[in-house]
Amino acid sequence: VxxxxxxxxxxxxxxxxxxxxxxxDRREDFRTEVLGLMKAQMxxxxxIVPTGAKGGFVLKSAYQSSExxxxxxxxxxxxxxxxxxxxxxxxxxxIIKPEAIHCYDVVEDPYLVVAADKGTASFSxxxxxxxxxxxxxxxxxxxxxGSAGYDHxxxxxxxKGAWVSVEHHFDGLGFDIDNQPFTAVGIGxxxxxxxxxxxxxxxxxKLVAAFNHLSIFLDPxxxxxxxxAERQRLFSLPRSNWxxxxxSLISQGGGIYSRxxxxxxxxxxxxxxxxxxxxxxxxxxxIKAILSAPVDLLWNGGIGxxxxxxxxxxxxxxxxxxxxxxxxxxxxxxxVVGEGGNLGFTQKGRIEYALQGGCINTxxxxxxxxxxxxxxxxxxxxxxNSVLSKGDMTAKQRDVLLESMTDDVAxxxxxxxxxxxxxxxxxxxxxxxxxxxxxxLIHILxxxxxxxxxxxxxxxxxxxxxxxxxxQGLMRPEISVLLAYTKQFLKVALLSEFEVIDKPLFQHVLxxxxxxxxxxxxxxxxxxxxxxxxxxxxxxINSLVNRLGxxxxxxxxxxxxxxxxxxxxxxxxxxxxxxxxxxxxxxxxLEGKIDDDSMAGIKLxxxxxxxxxxxxxxxxxxxxxxxxxxxxxxxxxxTNLNSLxxxxxxxxxxxxxxxxxxxxxxxxxxxxIAQIDVLYASLNAIKVHKNSExxxxxxxxxxxxxxxxxxxxxxxxxxxxxxxxxxxxxxxKRAMVDEYNQLCYVLLDSVLSLDAxxxxxxxxxxxxxxxxxxxxxxxxxxxVVSHEVVSLEKIVVLLSACWKLTVYxx
Numbered sequence: 001v002x003x004x005x006x007x008x009x010x011x012x013x014x015x016x017x018x019x020x021x022x023x024x025d026r027r028e029d030f031r032t033e034v035l036g037l038m039k040a041q042m043x044x045x046x047x048i049v050p051t052g053a054k055g056g057f058v059l060k061s062a063y064q065s066s067e068x069x070x071x072x073x074x075x076x077x078x079x080x081x082x083x084x085x086x087x088x089x090x091x092x093x094x095i096i097k098p099e100a101i102h103c104y105d106v107v108e109d110p111y112l113v114v115a116a117d118k119g120t121a122s123f124s125x126x127x128x129x130x131x132x133x134x135x136x137x138x139x140x141x142x143x144x145x146g147s148a149g150y151d152h153x154x155x156x157x158x159x160k161g162a163w164v165s166v167e168h169h170f171d172g173l174g175f176d177i178d179n180q181p182f183t184a185v186g187i188g189x190x191x192x193x194x195x196x197x198x199x200x201x202x203x204x205x206k207l208v209a210a211f212n213h214l215s216i217f218l219d220p221x222x223x224x225x226x227x228x229a230e231r232q233r234l235f236s237l238p239r240s241n242w243x244x245x246x247x248s249l250i251s252q253g254g255g256i257y258s259r260x261x262x263x264x265x266x267x268x269x270x271x272x273x274x275x276x277x278x279x280x281x282x283x284x285x286x287i288k289a290i291l292s293a294p295v296d297l298l299w300n301g302g303i304g305x306x307x308x309x310x311x312x313x314x315x316x317x318x319x320x321x322x323x324x325x326x327x328x329x330x331x332x333x334x335x336v337v338g339e340g341g342n343l344g345f346t347q348k349g350r351i352e353y354a355l356q357g358g359c360i361n362t363x364x365x366x367x368x369x370x371x372x373x374x375x376x377x378x379x380x381x382x383x384x385n386s387v388l389s390k391g392d393m394t395a396k397q398r399d400v401l402l403e404s405m406t407d408d409v410a411x412x413x414x415x416x417x418x419x420x421x422x423x424x425x426x427x428x429x430x431x432x433x434x435x436x437x438x439x440x441l442i443h444i445l446x447x448x449x450x451x452x453x454x455x456x457x458x459x460x461x462x463x464x465x466x467x468x469x470x471x472q473g474l475m476r477p478e479i480s481v482l483l484a485y486t487k488q489f490l491k492v493a494l495l496s497e498f499e500v501i502d503k504p505l506f507q508h509v510l511x512x513x514x515x516x517x518x519x520x521x522x523x524x525x526x527x528x529x530x531x532x533x534x535x536x537x538x539x540x541i542n543s544l545v546n547r548l549g550x551x552x553x554x555x556x557x558x559x560x561x562x563x564x565x566x567x568x569x570x571x572x573x574x575x576x577x578x579x580x581x582x583x584x585x586x587x588x589x590l591e592g593k594i595d596d597d598s599m600a601g602i603k604l605x606x607x608x609x610x611x612x613x614x615x616x617x618x619x620x621x622x623x624x625x626x627x628x629x630x631x632x633x634x635x636x637x638x639t640n641l642n643s644l645x646x647x648x649x650x651x652x653x654x655x656x657x658x659x660x661x662x663x664x665x666x667x668x669x670x671x672x673i674a675q676i677d678v679l680y681a682s683l684n685a686i687k688v689h690k691n692s693e694x695x696x697x698x699x700x701x702x703x704x705x706x707x708x709x710x711x712x713x714x715x716x717x718x719x720x721x722x723x724x725x726x727x728x729x730x731x732x733k734r735a736m737v738d739e740y741n742q743l744c745y746v747l748l749d750s751v752l753s754l755d756a757x758x759x760x761x762x763x764x765x766x767x768x769x770x771x772x773x774x775x776x777x778x779x780x781x782x783x784v785v786s787h788e789v790v791s792l793e794k795i796v797v798l799l800s801a802c803w804k805l806t807v808y809x810x
Contacts, residue, residue: 001057001082006075008057010083011038014492015109016534018045018375020117021055021079021127023072030058041371044364046484047416048375049531049538055083055114076123080114080130087112090137090530111531112136114143115374124149141381144374148399149381150406152370156197157410159301161369162340163201164417166297169336169359171592172425175296177202181224183273185290185334186210187344188301189217189242190234194340194367195301200235203228205297208273209290212302214259215242216286220273221251259283275333284324291325294333300344307332309348317346329353339363347457347477354475362480365420372413380405380514383522383529401517408515418588419546424479426607427549429600431473434551436726438474439464441554442482449489456481479550486550487541493564494537500565501536506572509539540568543575547584552611559734560618570614577631578679580610586669594664602665602673609676612737616683619738620745633686633696634679641675644700646708649678681707684744692752698759703748705763710747710774710805711781715798716740718790736795743802750806770805777801 001008009031010021019041024030034056041052057079063071088110089096095108116124127143140148152158170177181204188195189212199205206224210217219227230249234240242256250256253267265280275294278285291298291306300306305319310330314323329345329352337353337360339345345353350360380402387393393401431438442458445451453460458478459467467473474482494501511519511526513535518526529535544553544567557567575581587602621630642650653674660670685703689696707713719740724730754769756762767774780801784794 001079003060003075003078005061005071006057006059006079008055008075008079008082009034010053010055010114011035012051012053013038013042013045014051015107016050016111016531017053018048018050018113018371018378019053019055019115021057021114021120022117023076023119024056024058025119027058027060030056040364042488043362043481043484044368044371046364046487047368047420047542048372049379049534050111050113050375051488053113054117055079056117072119073123073126076120077126077130080127081134083112083114084130084134084136087136089135110137113138113141113378115371116143116145137385138378138382139385141378141385144377148395148402150373150377150402150409152373153193153197155373155406155410156193156201157373157413158367158370159194159197159340160201160410160414161372161417162194162338162366163198164369164414165361165366165421166299166336166338168418168421168425168591169338170296172359172596173335174595176592177204180204181206182296183208184297184299185293185295186299186301187291187304187306187341188212188299189215189240190231191237191240192301195299196231196235198299198301198338198340199231200228207231208295209270209293210242211259211287211290212242216257216259216264216283216290217242217245218257218270218273219250219254220267220269221253223249223251257283257286259287287325288327291327292331292333296335298332298334298337299340300338301340302344303341305343305346307345307349307353309346309352312346312348319343329358330356332356332358335359339366342367347481350477351457351475354477355472360476361421361424362477364484365417365424365480368420369413369417372416373409376409376412376513377402379529379531379535380409380518382531383514383518383525386525386528386530387522405515405517408517412513412515416542419542420483422588422591422603423483423546423549424476426600426603427479427483427551428473428476430549430604431479432468432471435464435468435473437551437555437724437730440558440727441486441551444554444558445482445485445489449485449492451485458482482550483545486554487545490541490545490553490564490567491537494541494568495533497563497565498533498537500563500569502569502572506536506540506568509543509572510536513539540572544568544571548607548611552607555730556611556614559731560615562618570617571610573617573627574610574613576627577634578609578613580606583669583672586666586672590665590669598663602660605673605676609680613680613683615734615737616680616741620683620687620741629690630683630686633689634682636696637679637682637686637700640697641678644697644704645678646704648708649704649713653678677713678704681713681744684741684748687745688748688752694752694759699748699752702751702759702763703744706747706751707744709767710777710802712740712744712802714781714785715795715802719795721790722792722795732792736792736799739799743799743806746806747802766805773801773804777805 011034019038024033026033034054038052038054041054045052057075059071059075086098086101088108090110095110114127124143124146128140128146131142132139136142140146145152167177183206185208186195190196199207204224206222207227208220226249230246234244237244245256253269257264261283263280263282264286266278271277274289276289281289304322305317306322306326307329308317308326310328314326329349332353337358342363344363350362354360384398388398458481510532514526553567583606590599656674657670660673661667682700685700689699692699719736722733724733751762751766754762754765756765780798784790
């Protein structure tokens with residue numbers, strides 16, 4: 001958008017995209033600035049419905065400070081109106097094209113939202129007024145966070161989201177920050193949304209130092225309760241600064257100092273708390289000491305880039321104002337970093353810190369709750385605007401309803417932060433074990449998702465080899481990037497195949513995006529939401545990737561040559577069959593209560609169960625219409641499972657339950673986990689039962705009897721242990737699993753076809769008819785068991801011998 005007074009640009013990464021619109025001060029290169037921010041926003045928006053967008057405008061003339069605000073707002077108005085003038089609109093359900101516009105797009109394009117950003121934080125109501133004036137279909141959903149929207153600072157949503165990351169890091173270190181005091185340094189002050197809200201989220205924070213653009217705050221041995229109360233007072237005080245802090249509450253040796261001072265004399269207490277020997281430092285040197293202090297937490301709630309990598313130049317960072325303050329990632333001595341603010345670290349700085357053992361994600365992970373909250377606001381308003389247009393609700397009633405759902409929206413948003421942190425930990429824990437497949441994923445993302453490894457600071461193939469050899473794997477900041485690209489890649493693929501999705505299966509997915517109050521009152525309107533397709537795709541991919549990781553989805557699609565729609569169809573089928581949501585809810589309650597390795601093992605066990613079951617259905621029952629039959633059968637088996645098992649299986653389950661309970665796992669969850677293997681095995685019995693005249697319990701008993709008699713569980717366990725270091729090994733292992741399941745089915749089916757009065761007699765007849773072959777097979781098993789290594793060749797022989805047991809004399 002051009003004018004004699006300003007110039008503006010708005011860039012979107014897709015048809016449905018959102019991001020901030022800023023008042024830029026970079027007149028010479030603001031287009032480059034907006035492009036870089038738009039790409040970064042695409043990474044941050046991986047958790048929400050739209051992809052990334054960014055806009056910006058610059059004034060063409062210089063103004064006095066008294067005139068600047070008025071001119072900036074006037075140009076913002078014109079910029080917004082210019083964008084609206086060339087955007088498609090809805091009239092009822094029809095698309096209306098703008099007049100006098102030559103449109104190069106071949107598709108309808110009515111989605112345009114803008115968000116507050118640098119210099120425009122208080123402009124949302126102005127933008128929404130223009131939206132109404134233009135009769136734009138989004139009305140006041142056009143710019144989130146206005147007077148009729150969710151106030152992020154009041155909710156503290158961005159800080160709370162970043163604090164979820166902080167808690168996750170500390171949980172991994174075995175530290176409870178809600179009940180144990182911990183030391184922190186910070187960037188910002190209590191008047192700031194992210195800094196202020198964040199440092200009120202635990203009453204155990206010992207803030208020993210912080211700085212903003214004016215002052216340096218030092219409190220070397222703070223009283224936890226008194227300092228919390230004072231921070232709370234400052235947060236409630238309009239436009240407070242560190243100079244408003246009650247000096248009488250600062251511990252001995254501390255104080256508040258101006259950044260304009262030539263030098264600052266440091267007490268013995270301050271030197272001890274910051275781990276330095278210097279008795280006096282310049283303000284800039286003191287800030288560097290604060291950033292590199294040996295504390296538990298560095299909380300970034302400010303503006304600026306303060307940490308880079310050792311091999312980066314300050315000129316590479318693009319934040320000249322803080323060149324004199326910046327340190328290297330290797331200089332950080334804190335245990336955990338929480339990035340509530342944007343761009344506090346360079347990506348290489350994060351990776352350097354993580355490689356030396358520091359706990360850190362990326363800012364796009366930590367502070368994503370703000371944009372997630374805005375996205376929920378926009379989509380809720382789109383829903384309720386359709387109710388308003390019918391006259392079924394007044395604007396005042398809508399606003400009251402919006403406010404009443406504040407806590408529910410926050411819970412939905414923060415759950416996304418929790419899930420993403422858990423996903424990153426899961427991937428980090430397993431990445432070395434799936435290294436070849438992980439490398440293949442990176443190559444796929446390079447070819448098909450525009451991943452630029454150099455730009456995203458991801459290791460090249462040579463460095464990947466070195467990481468694998470050293471046992472380091474990938475760091476959390478690197479995994480954060482791959483998590484975002486994987487979600488974007490799968491969402492684009494799913495949206496292109498959306499008509500293939502089994503829609504009745506996913507109606508609940510659309511409902512679950514919204515607070516329960518809307519689900520109860522406006523279930524019909526939710527199903528006709530204008531962004532229903534995008535919401536469902538986002539929910540499905542977020543759930544799948546957060547829970548199963550970044551490697552499995554693309555590997556599954558590549559191995560089975562299936563589409564993204566088929567992938568999520570199978571995933572949703574399995575989750576519904578086994579009520580996986582409740583199982584995940586139970587295991588998430590264990591976070592911080594059991595050790596990290598045990599927690600990772602439990603998550604892996606559940607995940608592998610889902611993956612194996614998805615493979616089973618892909619090979620055996622591709623039609624999702626079988627859901628009812630399998631769901632009823634599984635529920636029936638669950639109620640009577642113990643009576644169907646052999647004595648050996650019962651003992652194995654009891655032993656596993658005892659082990660899990662000793663770790664601190666609830667008995668209910670322990671039993672569910674211990675029964676995973678037998679429930680998976682029962683799928684073959686349910687398949688046989690579909691075409692059988694016998695009761696499901698009897699068929700299942702027959703399956704478990706055969707499995708125990710022929711030691712099939714032992715065979716299956718060793719098939720799963722086969723190497724998959726390259727593509728051919730992985731394919732071979734997959735073929736073995738498929739053959740094993742087919743063998744279990746055919747063995748049982750062949751027994752049922754024998755001429756005998758009941759299943760027990762059929763099993764006895766089968767054993768008699770195949771006595772010689774069974775003894776030969778069991779002899780092979782005994783011989784193989786005596787060896788330490790069970791190779792692929794031995795498994796091939798065992799499978800072949802077992803297949804012969806399906807041949808009998810009637």
